[in-house]
Amino acid sequence: MDARLVARRRQRALDRSRRNSNPAQYQLSTRQAKRATRRAAAGIRVRQVPTPLGPRVANAVGIPRQAYDKDELCDAYRRTRAGHAVAGRAGTQAKQARAREIARTIVAEHGPRLVVEHTNIRAWARLWGRGIALFSPGMLTAALKLECAAAGGQLLRAxxxxxxxxxxxxxxxxxxxxxxxxxxxxxxxxxxxxxxxxxxxxxxxxxxxxxxxxxxxxxxxxxxxxxxxxxxxxxx
Incomplete structure (x- = not known):
């Protein structure tokens, strides 16, 4: 299965678990609120929603009423979070290893004195979002800098x-x-x-x-x- 899909599912499981353990800290979603309104208008007892799917309860400027570190967390949440962190570290290490391998190949073929454009990686992230994480240009640039220095050269930014x-x-x-x-x-x-x-x-x-x-x-x-x-x- 795609690692990104697994990570996304794990993150959704974490969100559901936090909402289940702290329902008072979340608002109803638009759909849940409409359902509750229809039941009330029809004289039907309003059902307690176990998992509110709306935004976090916050003040007028968007600050959560209760800090996240004060939420109650179940054991399943802690186990899932630990697994998520381990998988994240493994993915980062794999990207770093690939960046070093590519950097060594580039330096071997083109020499230890290289020029790259001086660009704002954060601006790229704003333009392309999470997709840029698949390529990790900042990680590759850092690996190139180390490889050039190790070979007696220098990575220049233009x-x-x-x-x-x-x-x-x-x-x-x-x-x-x-x-x-x-x-x-x-x-x-x-x-x-x-x-x-x-x-x-x-x-x-x-x-x-x-x-x-x-x-x-x-x-x-x-x-x-x-x-x-x-x-x-x-x-x-």
Whole structure:
């Protein structure tokens, strides 16, 4: 079974258990409230709801009336929570091991001095939500930094304001591309995967201060050398 599905089911079980043990701390859901209203209007005794499915009882600014650490928790909840924590640690360790393996492969193939774009991973998380956790870009970047240092090199971060690697072409042209455009096409004749062209352009980056990503610029001599190399490859 998919690990994400198992984790989601386990989390739902934890939520149900907490609600069952602390029903006074939760409101009825919209559906439960409507059912209670219909029963009351029909003169039927309102049934006690064992598991309120609505939001947490809170004050006007959204702070819960009772802190979560003061909730009553049953033994089954504690066992499930412990299993959930163990599974989470195992998943994290697996991601870290995979990140280290990928980082070693990259450093072995491309050398210990690498350049990555200085991006805000938290902004990505806001855009793509939980899906970004499947790829763990921050974990991979951290693994690359360690591998580069261990091999005697350095992982450099280049700011995107002046470099704009995905908009650059080795020929010197620069054109904006929407995120949906995944193929780089230029009037000079260069056609290739957008990410691969941007990665090639990263080799042309230089930093006035290696600790300041905002000082990154495109070295035109490096760019010309890259364009010449691509032209030679195209003739072969």
């Amino acid at each position: 700011g995107t304001t002046r470099t704009a690697l995905s908009q650059q072409c080795p020929c010197g042209a620069r054109a904006k591309k929407p995120l949906s455009q995944r193929v780089h096409r230029c009037r000079c004749g260069i056609v290739g995967d957008r990410d691969l062209v941007a990665a090639a352009m990263a080799a042309c980056v230089q930093l006035e201060d290696e600790d300041q990503p905002t000082t990154a610029t495109i070295n035109e001599d490096f760019r010309a050398a890259l364009a010449a190399r691509i032209a030679v490859r195209g003739q072969q």
